[in-house]
Amino acid sequence: MCRLASLLALPVFSVWLGHEVKAEGFLATQSLTLRALYSRATRQPDGTLQLELQGAVELLYGGRSLRTERLQVDTAQARVRGETPFELIAPEGHLRGQRLEYFYEQRRGRFSQVEAILYPLAGSEGRVSDSGAGRHSSRYLSPTTHPPPLRLWAQEMAGDLQQFEAQRVRATVCERDPPDFTVEAERVRLLGGERLRLFNARLRWKGRTLLRLPTLTLRLRERRETLELPTPTYSPDTGLGARYQWELPLGERALLALHGAFYGHAVPETRLALAVALTGDMPTLMEPELSQRLEASTLYNLRITPDRERTALHERTTTLRIEHASNIRPLLGREAHLRVSRPFEIALSTGFALGEGAGGLTLRVGKMREHTPTQRRLALEAEWLQPLMHRPFELNLHLWASHVRYESNQRLDWLRPQIEISYQPSERFRLMLGYAFAQTTGSTPFVVDRPVARNELALRGEGQWGNLRLGALLKYDLNRQQLYDVQLLLGWRQHCIEPFLYWRREPSVLLMGVSLTGLP
Structure with missing residues (x-):
């Protein structure tokens, strides 16, 4: 030296x-x-x-x-x-x-x-x-x-x-060389390591252009990415329709999101939100109602994976959100005819962690209506996921809680603890069992704020056999001794993409879509 x-x-x-x-x-x-x-x-x-x-x-x-x-x-x-x-x-x-x-x-x-x-x-x-x-x-x-x-x-x-920002780009999740499926674009922006925004995008399969889009967003979470395109839906109440979700980044920390749906026999839905990240790289957008976030948990929705749920909790950033929504139908909610409108709402949400546990806290202030007159509403909501054991199986405690006050002087308190047991004997098969009970005090003028207080068992199983992926979720009400929810998922993985069908018995829902899994 x-x-x-x-x-x-x-x-x-x-x-x-x-x-x-x-x-x-x-x-x-x-x-x-x-x-x-x-x-x-x-x-x-x-x-x-x-x-x-x-x-x-x-x-x-x-x-x-x-x-x-x-x-x-x-x-x-x-x-x-x-x-x-x-x-x-x-x-x-x-x-x-x-x-x-x-x-x-x-x-x-x-x-x-x-x-x-x-x-x-x-x-x-x-x-x-x-x-x-x-x-x-x-x-x-x-x-x-x-x-x-x-x-x-x-x-x-x-x-x-x-x-980063890149010019003349080709992207794929395929391991095959050359890849079967690619996305090409004239310009690409990656924001916060999470959202890949493509401009003048072309979806190509084995060298053939399948679709051209002016803009496209790929989400780089959980199973790598989800292609955001209108998703066909069907229910007896609304007929055939499609749900859509478009997001426009505004600088490095702000996001303008337009979500909604249009139907053949029902009034369309619209949700417009402006979110600004106060900490972290990108704002966290989530379902406004706590009951809807509960419906988006692993033992309530077969389309949500445990990895995706944990990632969402640990990656939650402090976000300020301003929102306007009209005629929103909670797609996986209990009330098929329910429509929720929020003329104006402002919310502040943040995530926090303690040891292996992680959770979030949200304060929401605004106006809301269903089939009732518009009322001012203030809500404080919390969620927490605490791992208790990792071997030979995973044992978690999952808590949801909320306190809501209304212009009519009504108030509602809700607490729901859930024990989750997960067993994965191999990489391609997983079983989950959950037990939960809910306690509710007070009253509310809104159905969407009225979670059912039931003692329930949930059983979830999913596996992959060759290219075929199957999943099932059963939920049983112990008090009424009733199997009140059945969900099925069928997917066919071909190298880089997976067409899938999702069905839920009550309310009756059928979803069709394509996901990019990146799995061989």
Whole structure:
């Protein structure tokens, strides 16, 4: 090791140069490590230090590793430049390309002719890695512990693997080479490591264009992604229709969402929401009513997976939401004829964690009506999921609670604890059993705020046999001794996509759609 401290001494840095270079700022919390077979240092006229590294070059900083054959380093601007093939490895994934200009302290840069691999979000199962530049925790899983990640090719990219904008892009979750299914776009934006927004998108199957869309959003959660397209629905009350969901990012922390449905024999639904993240990268959008969020839990809705439910709780950000909704029909609610309107509502929601447990708290103020006059309404709602045991089976305690006050001086308190047991003998089969009871005090003028207080058992089973995926959910009322809910899910996985059918007996619902699973 050659030490040239007298030549390279800087007011803020102490630098050791040779086969390994370490620059550690006295005022910073991160350290820079550079490794190379050959290196040369040059003092610029303005006094800054320029390093030229060649041969097996590696840069380590902030849990990220950059590898290439030739690199120019500007320590004053914390910037590196390279014209040779490179690989950037980060907790979110890794990036390969031909040219780069990278600001390692800001974790952003400009890259050309790139191939990116984005790891799935891990939720509560964050991994700990040691890259040589210090240990760090991550909310991402490597491909060895999760379904295959998203692969993306782009001509130009600006940003980082957590948030970027790219030009002339091709993306897929297929492991096959060449992939059967791809999405191509002229421009792509990744926001908060979660939403991939594509402009002028083309969906291609085995080289053939199936559909062209002006904009498209892919969600990078749980089973990698869900394609947001109008979903056909049918019920005897509304006839054939379709549900839609469009989201427009406004900057880096705001989101404008338009949700709703149109039917052949019923009034359409509309929900318009503006959400701003006060913490985190992206706002958290969820069902406004606590009863609807209960309906979106694992032992109430067969389409929700345990991984997705845990991820949603652990990744919840502090969000301010303003909403207008008219004639909303809770699709999976108990009352098939119920329509809910909220002329105006403002809500503040936040997530929190304690040990292995995670939950959320929401304060909502606004106006609401059903088939009754409009009333002002204030609600405080909480949800908590606490793991109790992991082996030989999983045992969790899941709590829901709410306190609601109305303009008519009525008030309602609701508490629902649930014990969940999950057993997974193999990767392709899972059983869940749950017991829950609810306590309600007070009264409410709204049906949507009136959860049924019942003692109930729930049994959920799902498995995969070859390309076929089957799931069933049964719910039994212990007091009435009645099987009051049956749900079935049928899916056929073909490499990268899965057409599926979902049926619920009461209320009668049939959903048809296509999901991108990324599973072989």
